[in-house]
Amino acid sequence: MGKALTKSQLIGKLADKHDLTKKAMDEILKELTELAYKGAKDGFTFPGIGKLVVQHRKARTGRNPQTGATIKIAAKKVLKFRVAKAAKDAILAKKK
Numbered sequence: 001m002g003k004a005l006t007k008s009q010l011i012g013k014l015a016d017k018h019d020l021t022k023k024a025m026d027e028i029l030k031e032l033t034e035l036a037y038k039g040a041k042d043g044f045t046f047p048g049i050g051k052l053v054v055q056h057r058k059a060r061t062g063r064n065p066q067t068g069a070t071i072k073i074a075a076k077k078v079l080k081f082r083v084a085k086a087a088k089d090a091i092l093a094k095k096k
Contacts, residue, residue, distance in 0.1 A: 040079060050083045 005013070007029075008022075015025040036044045040052040059075040 046084075048084055048086050050081050050087060053080050053082060054078070055080050 011022050011025045015022045041054050044052040055078050060073050062071050062073045
């Protein structure tokens, strides 16, 4: 497996492909990130990639692994990313 792209490599590849400056592509990426952060509470969808959703977890009992004592875990909100079916199919294509 190869290495994952860094942010600057991603910006460079996108800028070259679309004949934009790296600075302009960086601004586009920042704006997309801000939109995702603001829209996550309502479910931000990145078409073809996936969706950011806020999920509520109920309060529950857990166990301290060091002492074995039972503890209460409070209810909380967690952020999850659901991968789109198109992305799954493209990445995990079934071999025939």
